[in-house]
Amino acid sequence: MHVGFRASMTLGTLFWLISLIILSGIWRGFLPITSGAWWPYAILILTSVALQEGTRLVFWRLYKKLEEMLDSFADRISKPRLSLTDKMLISLAGGLGHGVAHAVFFCLSLLTPAFGRATFYVERCSKMPFFLASALIALGFLVIHTFSMIIAFNAYDERKKSDQIFVPIVHLTAAVMTLANLAPGGCLIGTPLLLVMAALTLLYCWRVVCRRLTEHHHRQLSN
């Protein structure tokens, strides 16, 4: 199933980048945001998160079609179908694709100046170096994206409404939290909070996976 994982991760990255391209196309006329107020950024974040969650749904439907194809192919050649663990690993790979795309998109170009002699402190964040803040935010979002994909795929499979709402809300909250960086000294509050959100996502995902695997195992045993 390594092919499946690689395909899932690559497709995840691709979908994420496509969504970003579509977003930048839509927003091109309004950027750069010159006013210092925060609400244009809030609208930008709202629309971006909405589009990306929509992309996640599309990604899931594509995955479902792929799963059907793989299962029928496995039936034909009398090989076992995709197990629950396999499906979860595929969703993990997809999430990792999303997370890596985010990290590369927002952080890779900063590598060259980060390796230079000088550091940089933004005026509104005079206590934490810019490169450190960028790296921490990228770490937070990587974790959030990777593990919310597992929660989301699980939620769409089980049709659990509470889990389905959890992922977009966490994504939106984390994104809105970065608005705190606009305030003077806000990065000292925003960045740790973001890492807390990432830990929260991780914890929730762990609970979901444990519960699902235990339930599935019990059902298999009772059969």
Add this chain to the structure above:
Amino acid sequence: MAAGSVAPRLAAVVCVALAVLAPAASGDGATLESVPDLVKAMYLNIESFPCVRLLNLSGEIGCSNPGSEKIIAPIVRFRNNSDQLVQPSTVLLPLDQMPDFFLRVSNDPELHQKVAGVLVESNGVNSLQEFSPDRKFPQDAFAPYSNLSHDWNPAGSGIMWNRYDFPVFLLSEESTQTLRKVSEKNEKSGNGYKANVGEFDLVMQTTKTHTHDSASCLKEQSCLPLGGHSVWASLPPIKNESTEHQKPIILAITSQDSASFFRDRSLGADSSISGLIALLTAVDALSHLHDLSNLKKQLMFAVFNGEAWGYLGSRKFLQELDEGADSVNGISSLMIDQVLEIGSVGKALIEEYPSFYAHAEGNSSASKKILDALQSASKSLGSDNVKVKEAASSNPGVPPSSLMSFIRKNTSTSGVVLEDFDSHFSNRFYHSYLDSPANINSSSIAAAAALVARSLYILASADSPVNLMTLNNIRVNVSLVEEIIGCLLTCNPGLSCGLVKSFISPSNSCPSHYVGVFLDSPSGTQFPSYADDTSRFVWNFLADRTSTLAGNKSSCTGKCSDEGEVCVGAEVEGGGRCVVSTTRYVPAYSTRLKFEDNVWHVLPANSSDPMSAADPVWTESYWNTIGLRVYVVQDTTYDWLVLVAGFSITAASYCAVHVGGSYLSKITKRD
């Protein structure tokens, strides 16, 4: 499980918090839109003017990075002279502290060690009364008299003649503000985890090749000798090229260069561009006369370059005269009868009327003739009330001037230096970058020009009675004085002014009167490739004003067809025009240098030329780039802390993956 409801509640809390915090976010002035923008904001390039490494026969002066690497040190502002340095730092120095600081550094090797670099501020110059980095008796080794204790320049501190093993830069006005803010930030953060540092790139080739004097660095080709081009012209043009049947010559001389601690901020408004402007204006006034060819003597004008660095121009000129070189074709040193030098003439307005001083060497009767001519000229200018007085007899002799070369060559030279001071320079900013147009007065220069023009006419009439009508018609164009001041001493309009652009196409709008290094072929050509803007302007101006019309009105870009014709305005678009004029370039470099096999050689001192023993033979080192940047640097401990934290996160996630994975496989395999 209530986990699903935790998230919306948390989101609501955050939104409320933002609604309170966010309005505090004010509009940011500068937005960074790309990574290049970020890099530009990280590394601030500072507009500044360096002090470079100069070498002479016995050692070095000036400033340089101590090795081949860039120097990086935190910025500290010096408030008063007793401040101490704890670690190697970049010193941000107010201008009025500069002489004391540099004298202290020269005498205290411990402090010298702790100074990594110096940035001199450029504000508050109004409070400075005097500032001169030159000595109290500039170029005293060349004086034709033995009393060398006279302080011609009482404001002199002598700091530009010392050697410093750290880079020094002069900041522009805006850079001064930027650096002051940066040093305040440094003081606020104290010994914290970040510091604003200055990065200096002033690596000199002579430091890299370990050549520490002129002879060795010229051999290694890590330096070049200082030099430029002098210009001489005769009015009216010399028709007969042979030196027989020639009239005796009245020579009016001046110098066109200055020196400074910072090589690119060397204006020299009073010393001695004021003299140059007075000479050019006098030539312009005399060019309107028609009967000059009927006078007994021939008028000749010479503008020497490199005088601030060992009287290079005047000495080379005299050497070329002795050798009968091509550049002085048509004249010989025997023909030079009297010499009138125009020194600093920009500050003569101490009382209501301009008052000049005539300095003569000794009491020769020939010099008396020049003094009498000056007095008669001053009388004829009665309504303008220009006074000329003889310099005090308590002076040891002539002040530092090109006339010293003439006197040392031939002690019976009759020569007079016209200056605006008596026993001590009235220029309190001699050879500093503060010798700017604010330091001079255009009416003083115009008065000097009128005085010189009429005196030259009187001298050229010699024993025959002076034509008073013509004399009183010699008038000076005062607006020309102001125009040339704008062209040669300011950046706006600078060398892009109409007058200069009608003759040459300048390479730079901002003028600088540092002689620079000699790049041309030393054999002396009348079409030099590397003459600086000022020399080319002077050549074209003199050629234009001393010219008579040529027969053939053709456009030219270089050589003119007829002998005795030169091309004025050759660089201008559309070409120049050929005129009959005797205007020549003379190379100006040390008489102790000879160019052979593509290398400069230092010749031994010539016993027949007393000045050659005193010549330091100045050279300037090569360099690759010169730059100054300021940026923020993190403390090393902090950097290591962040790195260790990153490694621990990686290690922790690795462990977590393994633990989680084994737990999950335990769940799925439980029987």
